[in-house]
Structures are given as C-alpha cells and as structure tokens.
Amino acid sequence: MSNLAFLSLIFTIFIYTYNAISLCNGPCKTWDDCDGQLICINGKCNDDPNGGTKICQSSPPSVPSPTPTNTCRPSSTVNCNGVHPIYRCSPHVTSSMPAQVTFNDFSKGGDFARCYRDGGGPSSCDGKYHNNNERIVALSIGWFPGRSRCGKMILIRSNNEKTVTAKVVDECDSTMGCDAEHAFQSPCKNNIVDGSITVWRALGLDTNLGIVPVTWSMV
Template identity: 40%
Template sequence: MPSTTNKKARDKMKQSTIIFLVLFPMLVTLLISCISAQPSNTDATMTINIFEKGGDGGAPSECDGKYHLDDTLIVALSTPWYDHGRRCFKFINIYYKDKSVQAMVVDECGTSRGCHNDIVDASKGVWKALAVSGSEWDETKVTWSDT
C-alpha cells in the first residue's frame, strides 16, 4: 500500500504536468505573435519632394487632394508601398544612421513621375528631422517600417 506522501507527490506531479501542457502552447503562441508583430525594416532610397503648390510634386497629394507645407513630416511612397492608398494618413518610421522619425503618408510616388519601386519621397521637414547632411540632400539610403 503506497504511502500518503508518495500519493501527494504523484498528484502534485500530475497537476504540474497538466498546467505545463495547458500553459506552454499559450506561451509559444504569445511569443510567436510578439515576434511577428515586430516591424521589419525595408531598404529604400529617400528622395526630396516639395509638397507645396508649385513644387516638384506637381499635383496635390493623392490621399487628400491637397498641398502640404514642406516643414511637415510627410512622405510619398513608391506605387507598390503606397498600395492603392491603403497607407494614406498612416505613419511610417524612417531610419537614417542613428536617427529615426515618424512621417505620414500623403501621396504616391508613381513610376509615371519617374519613381522607382524603392522610393520614400520625403518633405524637407523629414530631411531636417533626420539631420541629413547638406551634401546628401537629394537622395540617400534609409530604411523604413510601418509604425
């Protein structure tokens, strides 16, 4: 006949096993969702755009049909990234060297305007916020991600 101490130990072991079998899959799922939720950085070429009336952006912005001040933190994205306007008014993170800034998508930089598929066309405000040196103004390498 088994002792009460051994029976209690076996019961405790069964409870621990059941708790582990229930909690472990939940923890794995949580970990995977946290990892997949991390934004991945996309390599891009940042160009400069004038979003004000009469600027090189040409027409008003695609997202709202308006012109925007160049000191605002805004961008136009290449056609694939613009994604038929699905990114309109959403913010992206732009990373340059050891700095980053959030800018709102207000326009598309289409191939009909000479944009390649890797362009983040940014306002002067974005360039200033990232402290890009004057010699690099026009075009520089950055990475970006959704916020």
C-alpha cells in the first residue's frame, strides 16, 4: 500500500470515528454528535437538564468486591520423601472457610496422622489425651494463633452437605516435620482441620480417603 493510500485510510477512519454518534460521556462538539435525547455539554454527551432526562444519571451497576487472595506463602521447605513447604500462617479466615479434613488419633499412643502432638504427646490446649469418641479437631498453625481457639467450637460442612460441630483441642504443626519428634512425617499443610474418627463418621466420610475437602466456620 502506498503512503498516500495509507494516509487516506487513516483520515477516513478518523472522520468516521469523529462523526460517530456518542453515548453518555462520549466526545462531542454539537448536539448532533450525541445519541437520542442526549445533548453536548462541555464537550461530552449528557442528559438535557431542561428536558429532565436521566439516561446518564442512573446508578452505575455495582461492582463486586475483589475476592481476597491468599497471601500466606511458605516460609521455607523441608525434604523427606520429597520437598514439603513449611508454613507459619494459614489462609485468612472467612465465614465459610475452605479446608481439608484429615484423620487423627488423639488417644495416648495413638497412630500418627496429620496432627503432630510432640511425638504422640497430649493435646496442646489442655495437656490431655482425648478419647476418639469425642468430636474434636486440631487446626493448622495459622488458624490456631497463640492457642486462641482452644476449647472453641467450629462447624464443619462436607460436600455431601452433612455438618458436625467439633471442639478445637490441638494444633496441626505446619512449621516442623520429617524428624523423630514428628514421626518422620511431612509438615502439616496450612489449611487442615484434623478430626477424630467421630468427626469423620458424623460427616459421612470414609477415613480411608485420608484427606477430603470441607468448609468450616466458627460457631
């Protein structure tokens, strides 16, 4: 394409754009540049104050608030049967918090699962072992700040819509793992609700699954 033809094309596009009918707040020089009952005011198409129109004055559609992002990031990693992240935080708690429920034995000498109670020691909230017939849970470190949720009740909901309330009695350690103290297991993830078998049964879940997505909230 020659330079002359190219310039002609640009000029044609400019003229067409300039002559296009403008809507609310669109550019204009005369009333004819504006659509319908809109008039040109200070170089922009708007409602005619004398005509009483409210085409451009209606409330703009509400814009949903942005979804909060999870700013919790691993502080480091540890290597045992693969590289595992270490967390000192958990996702920000909301009214319906996505999590993963894991299975833990809270009794003395109980099997390890996802909650690492100092080599099978008592729960950190009350210094006691617990019967697995209790509806009890351990929470990831960021959801257990300074033991502030000790003894508090949470509501857990599974994807099958079954719910259960359970008492927080322990922390699921996200900061350490892969050593004798933690049965050489990897650190807890930062979004864990670690429940007794009674919690799993109340939710209608199969403990053989090991880890299942749920949501939880404070009661």
